[in-house]
Amino acid sequence: MKKFLIAGNWKMNTNVYEAVELAKHIVHGVSTRNIADKVQVLICPPNTNLDAVHRELKDSKTILGAQNCHYEDKGAFTGEVSPNMLKQFDCEYVIIGHSERRQYFNETSELTNKKVIAALNHEIKPILCIGESLEQRQNGSTFNVLAEQLEVGLKNYPKDKIANLVIAYEPVWAIGTGVSATTEQVVETHLFIREKLCSILGDNAKDIFILYGGSLNPNNAQEILSSNNVDGGLIGGASLKHDQFLAIIDYAISI
Ligand code: 13P
Numbered sequence: 001m002k003k004f005l006i007a008g009n010w011k012m013n014t015n016v017y018e019a020v021e022l023a024k025h026i027v028h029g030v031s032t033r034n035i036a037d038k039v040q041v042l043i044c045p046p047n048t049n050l051d052a053v054h055r056e057l058k059d060s061k062t063i064l065g066a067q068n069c070h071y072e073d074k075g076a077f078t079g080e081v082s083p084n085m086l087k088q089f090d091c092e093y094v095i096i097g098h099s100e101r102r103q104y105f106n107e108t109s110e111l112t113n114k115k116v117i118a119a120l121n122h123e124i125k126p127i128l129c130i131g132e133s134l135e136q137r138q139n140g141s142t143f144n145v146l147a148e149q150l151e152v153g154l155k156n157y158p159k160d161k162i163a164n165l166v167i168a169y170e171p172v173w174a175i176g177t178g179v180s181a182t183t184e185q186v187v188e189t190h191l192f193i194r195e196k197l198c199s200i201l202g203d204n205a206k207d208i209f210i211l212y213g214g215s216l217n218p219n220n221a222q223e224i225l226s227s228n229n230v231d232g233g234l235i236g237g238a239s240l241k242h243d244q245f246l247a248i249i250d251y252a253i254s255i
Contacts (some may be wrong), residue, residue: 001038001229002074002232002255003039003040003212004038004039004040004134004225004232004233004252004255005039005040005042005092005209005211005231005233005250006040006041006042006136006232006233006245006248006249007041007042007043007044007045007065007127007129007168007211007233007234007239008026008042008043008233008235008239008240008245009067009095009098009213009234009235009239010018010043010044010046010049010067010239010240011044011046011067011100011236012046013240014045014046014049014240015048015049016048016049019045019046019049019051019053021055022050022054022240022242023043023045023052023056023057023062023114023247024056024191025242026041026043026050026062026242026246027057027060027062027245028061029217029242029245029246029247029249030059030060030061030246031061031247032139033253034253035061035249035253035255037038038081038251038252038253039064039247039253040232040251041061041063041210042062042063042065042076042092042093043057043062043063043065043239044064044065044066044067044093044095046067047063047066047067047081049149050064050066050086050091051072051088051089053092054089056117063092063093064089064090064091064092065091065092065093065094065095065127066086066093066094066095067083067094067098068081068083068094068095068096068098068115069081069085069086069094069096069097069115069116069118069119069124070083070100070115070118071083071111071114071117071118072118072177074106081207082118082204083118083121083122083124084122085120086122086124087122087123087124091124092124092125093124093125093166094115094119094124094125094126094127095127095129095168095234096115096116096119096126096127096128096129096248097109097112097115097128097129097130097149097174098104098129098152098170099129099131099170099175100175102191103172108152109148109149109152109153110152110179111243112128112149112152112153113152113154113155113156113205115166115246116128116154116157117156117157119163120157120158120161125165125166126164126165126166127166127167127168127234128150128153128154128165128166128168128253129167129168129170129212129213129234130145130146130149130153130167130168130169130170130193131145131146131149131169131171131175131214132145132146132171132172132173132211133145133172133173134172134173137171137173138155141233142189143192144162146169146189146192146193146196147196147201147212147240147249148249149197150167150200151196152199154197154200154201155157157201159201159202159204160225161203162201162204162205162208163207164206165208166191166208166209166210166211167197167208167209167210167211168210168211168212168213168234169186169189169190169193169207169210169211169213170213170234171185171189171214171215172210172214173214173238174213174214174215175213175214175215176215176236176237177214177215178215179215180212180215180216180217180220180224181212181214183224183227184228186224186230186253187227187228187229190210190227190229190230191228191229193210193211193229194206194208194229197210201252203216209231209232210229210230210231211230211231211232211234212224212225212227212230212232212233212234212237213233213234213235215237216233216234216235216238216248216250217235217237217238217244217248218244218248221233221247221248221251221252222251222254222255225230225248225251225252225255226255232252233248233252235240235248
């Protein structure tokens, strides 16, 4: 049986009232579905809403994550949030190295590596995001870019913590554009990622969840989620609309 992680990245959206409302709808929707062991549902609201959403998720099957963290525990890092601060809200996952962080906040693969290790040290599972730009895809350097992001981002990754790692392949050109990668591109790229993970971390990497992200929606979810080496989705826009997010969960249940 194929298992899935369906994750919503709310990005810099929702005030606290909207976040609670959205979380309520998702919790209710998930509670009326038979997700059993088949689908894990994760939502990643902005930090300002973690407390309120955490309360909404209490005793539910939906779990909480964050969108970013610093690699230090505490200190003079104005505006940053540390993994142990996220742990206060029972965050099980943290998204690391999203392309928007790489693009707008100059995050390098070296920095994502520090964050991955810091998250693990606090028993938070990292979702390491990787992906090529349109220019990189067009000039044929996609696999080199992904290889660098994985090799550097996973440097010194402890092999006994492989089960805690999630990778999200998010082609930058597919994010928020309404144009997802084609199924062929997804299959080819996820296979490359799987093989690269096995070469970096060994054979156990065959079980690492690799999510697809980039304009995933109810229209393309069934086909993309059915593809080889796709273990779930990291969803932006469609995760802000509970009916769309739940429709994607329904496809995951049905596969
Ligand atoms: P969209 O689903 O809005 O394309 O965003 C994808 C994404 O960046 C998730 O992290």
